Amino acid sequence: MIAGKRLTAQKTIAVIVALVFLLVVLFSFSFIGKRPGAGEEFIRQGVEDTGAVNIVAAIYLNYRLFDTIFEILVFALAVIGVRFHLHAVKGKRPALKETPFLSESNVVRVAGDLLAPVVALISLFLIVTGHLTPGGGFSGGALLGTGILLLAVARGGEQVGRSLNDNVVDRLEQIFFVGIIALSLLPPLFGRPLLANFLPLGEPGHLLSSGWIPLYNLLIGGKVFIGIWAMIYCFIRHRGDV
Amino acid sequence: MEWINGVTIGVVLFVIGLLTLMLRRDLIVKLLGLGLLNTSVILVLISLGYYTRGVAPIITGKPEQIYIDPLPQALVLSAIVINLAILALSLVFVMILMERYHTTDSVKIAQQIEYERSQEQAHIR
Numbered sequence: 001m002i003a004g005k006r007l008t009a010q011k012t013i014a015v016i017v018a019l020v021f022l023l024v025v026l027f028s029f030s031f032i033g034k035r036p037g038a039g040e041e042f043i044r045q046g047v048e049d050t051g052a053v054n055i056v057a058a059i060y061l062n063y064r065l066f067d068t069i070f071e072i073l074v075f076a077l078a079v080i081g082v083r084f085h086l087h088a089v090k091g092k093r094p095a096l097k098e099t100p101f102l103s104e105s106n107v108v109r110v111a112g113d114l115l116a117p118v119v120a121l122i123s124l125f126l127i128v129t130g131h132l133t134p135g136g137g138f139s140g141g142a143l144l145g146t147g148i149l150l151l152a153v154a155r156g157g158e159q160v161g162r163s164l165n166d167n168v169v170d171r172l173e174q175i176f177f178v179g180i181i182a183l184s185l186l187p188p189l190f191g192r193p194l195l196a197n198f199l200p201l202g203e204p205g206h207l208l209s210s211g212w213i214p215l216y217n218l219l220i221g222g223k224v225f226i227g228i229w230a231m232i233y234c235f236i237r238h239r240g241d242v
Numbered sequence: 243m244e245w246i247n248g249v250t251i252g253v254v255l256f257v258i259g260l261l262t263l264m265l266r267r268d269l270i271v272k273l274l275g276l277g278l279l280n281t282s283v284i285l286v287l288i289s290l291g292y293y294t295r296g297v298a299p300i301i302t303g304k305p306e307q308i309y310i311d312p313l314p315q316a317l318v319l320s321a322i323v324i325n326l327a328i329l330a331l332s333l334v335f336v337m338i339l340m341e342r343y344h345t346t347d348s349v350k351i352a353q354q355i356e357y358e359r360s361q362e363q364a365h366i367r
Contacts, residue, residue, distance in 0.1 A: 060319055085335070088338060
């Protein structure tokens with residue numbers, strides 16, 4: 001009984017603290033007026049400096065590339081962590097079946113087969129035109145990973161995992177990660193400072209413009225896709241099915 | 243109704259996520275709360291950079307357009323990726339706990355760990 005009462009008191013205190021936090025934060029946000037933020041400078045100078053029409057891509061792949069590289073490092077660490085720790089979970093670990101129960105439904109199989117190429121095409125478009133329209137490596141890679149999950153639901157994890165197994169995933173992940181790091185270390189060879197674009201900027205608004213931003217988008221898209229597929233494949237294998 | 247905007251809703255969602263983290267005992271529900279908390283922070287940051295009738299920061303060359311602040315959007319990208327990383331990793335940790343204690347109830351897991359520790363102490367004595 002005493003433990004129960006103490007728990008109730010703790011909950012009440014938690015709710016009160018949360019409500020006080022809510023009021024304080026709302027009160028402090030009410031002082032923030034609408035005024036031109038720090039982004040004005042990027043909008044004025046962005047196209048001239050980087051050649052990218054999409055200013056968001058210009059910021060995270062040119063002005064603040066350093067942050068993005070560490071963001072990719074965090075993502076790679078998460079993928080390594082998931083793959084490493086899932087080996088520690090024994091579980092039942094049943095054998096992968098040839099045909100999972102979901103694909104016994106014709107609707108799922110046909111819809112998955114029809115939709116997966118469309119999703120792949122859209123995500124490739126997002127990755128390639130990341131410097132011209134909303135999109136880029138991260139969103140395109142995440143979409144491509146989701147598309148291959150769709151294929152795995154329709155066809156079974158075993159069939160997709162046969163062509164994208166651990167060896168291929170390891171090799172591709174190393175290639176993309178080393179590519180991203182190596183590309184960021186190249187500029188000193190061309191007489192530019194570290195992490196500065198060394199490719200020609202081209203004409204803003206064209207597909208081949210804005211220096212190395214499309215290259216980075218391709219590499220990041222591949223890295224995110226492979227990372228998401230590696231995590232999904234780990235979970236699929238642990239569960240024995242999609 | 244001026245005060246109903248992304249910032250206010252984001253702060254309210256943050257508090258809901260915080261309360262879920264503190265009050266709920268199930269680890270999976272706690273992870274849902276963590277996801278809600280992360281998303282609410284993203285909503286607040288994006289809304290702070292929004293101007294009324296502003297357009298996306300893609301320079302088209304048309305004059306007299308208000309562009310939305312691109313800086314929060316670029317920085318929030320890291321938050322989204324780290325959100326994904328944290329959720330995937332903590333899901334695996336929940337699976338490890340589930341494997342060992344056969345429950346996702348955090349209080350029960352704490353009790354079992356306490357019990358195992360007391361058994362160990364007794365064994366040492």
